[in-house]
Amino acid sequence: MELRHLRYFVAVAEERHFGRAAARLHVTQSTLSTQVQNLEREVGGPLLARTSRRVELTEAGKLLLAEARRALAQADRALSVARKSVNGEIGEVRIGFSGVAVLEGVLPADLRRFHRAHPRVELLLTELPPAAQIQGVRDGTLDIAYSADFDIDNVDDLVLTRRVGTSxxxxxxxxxxxxxxxxxxxxxxxxxxxxxxxxxxxxxxxxxxxxxxxxxxxxxxxxxxxxxxxxxxxxxxxxxxxxxxxxxxxxxxxxxxxxxxxxxxGLDVVTLNRSDELAGPVRAFLRTSAAAGSPRVTHRP
The missing domain is CATH 3.40.190.10 (Periplasmic binding protein-like II)
Structure with missing residues (x-):
């Protein structure tokens, strides 16, 4: 059984007419009739009682209609959730940071801009030493690091962006x-x-x-x-x-x-992230922070 079989059946059940259901679905009436018949064969019995003027639901058809509506609604919801995640509208971004990133205003400004554009994304922040931030981005427990540039020479596998210099x-x-x-x-x-x-x-x-x-x-x-x-x-x-x-x-x-x-x-405040990032919310956060100013990407693997 495929979702389209359920959609075809629900359309006929709601319209009580094959012609109107076919027009609603933008398919031919013969195609619609064939798909409903395939569904009835899979169920093992009739779902619709056809007359010359109307289509009525059998007892099995009435039971299937309620379940089909729920299944289609859940499928639509699943697709919507997936799309929102890909677009960075929901989910979470895990950020490690050093205090200097807050005091220089870089991290608060990025958080503010992103939260305004994506208010449903959860932002999880943890203050960590630079080495722990780097390891977190590498092993996937963090998505982005906001670090002072102490001891970050060996990061050839990550994207390093210098954001601001300080003394x-x-x-x-x-x-x-x-x-x-x-x-x-x-x-x-x-x-x-x-x-x-x-x-x-x-x-x-x-x-x-x-x-x-x-x-x-x-x-x-x-x-x-x-x-x-x-x-x-x-x-x-x-x-x-x-x-x-x-x-x-x-x-x-x-x-x-x-x-x-x-x-x-002097020292620099830098951000570090994975070059092959796939998570929608993280990619959206990176786009937002990059669009905010003119960060200098000094290393990209």
């Missing part, structure tokens, strides 16, 4: 000596316990970004899981937090921010 600052307790400095350089950090959001091999990545040799740095590096944890430890006097400059928008009672002046201390 670095330090966050310290108000009573820390560096809180009184006008400017801070990498040399000023040689004897300081540094606090930074963890990336894979994040301590070496940070020191390389600051152009500090690990052998020259005489204190330790404290790796933590998120932006607020960095500031909490700095406020507790546990060390000097190295943070993206937009973090200065977070005002805490015991924290002072100072700009960090050193060679190559």
């Amino acid at each position: 670095l600052s330090i966050a310290v307790r108000r009573d820390h000596p560096l809180a009184r400095a006008t400017t801070v350089t990498a040399a000023d950090l040689m004897d300081e316990e540094l606090i930074v959001v963890a990336a894979d091999e994040g301590d070496e990545t940070l020191l390389a970004r600051l152009q500090i040799s690990p052998r020259e740095h005489r204190a330790g590096i404290h790796l933590v899981s998120g932006s607020l944890a960095v500031l909490a430890l700095a406020a507790a006097g546990a060390g000097v937090a190295v943070v993206p400059t937009p973090t200065e928008r977070i005002a805490l009672p015991d924290i002072t921010y100072r700009p960090l002046h050193a060679t190559s201390t």
Whole structure:
């Protein structure tokens, strides 16, 4: 039995006339009659009682009509759901992000534009270190990553788009000596316990970004899981937090921010996604974010 057999039968049952049903379906009357007869053979008995003027339903036909209507409605609903998913109208988008993507406004702006256009798509957000975001996109537990560009050199299998550049600052307790400095350089950090959001091999990545040799740095590096944890430890006097400059928008009672002046201390906010993405909602999100501005795609596998 095919869906078209049910559609033909329902049309005849509702019109009670083969000619009107054939016109409604845009098929010939002989084609319609043949398809209904095929359905009756498959059922094993008559569904319609034909007269010269009308068509009446048999008892089996009445039972089949109710079930056929339900089956056709469910099939139409299934097709509609599939189309909406392909078009990105329903479903979900799983996003991993670093705090800097929020503070720079890149992620909130993309979320706002997408939600306005696709309000029925669920947006699932998780703050993660860069390495965990990359792994999540690779293994399919995340769809898109919004990351700082620490430790993202080996991503040849993903599409990497640079969204915005930013600089670095330090966050310290108000009573820390560096809180009184006008400017801070990498040399000023040689004897300081540094606090930074963890990336894979994040301590070496940070020191390389600051152009500090690990052998020259005489204190330790404290790796933590998120932006607020960095500031909490700095406020507790546990060390000097190295943070993206937009973090200065977070005002805490015991924290002072100072700009960090050193060679190559900037960083980029980047997005990462799979090049062979098939999910409709994710593809729609990528189209929306790409249309919002002029991101630079620096790598596409």
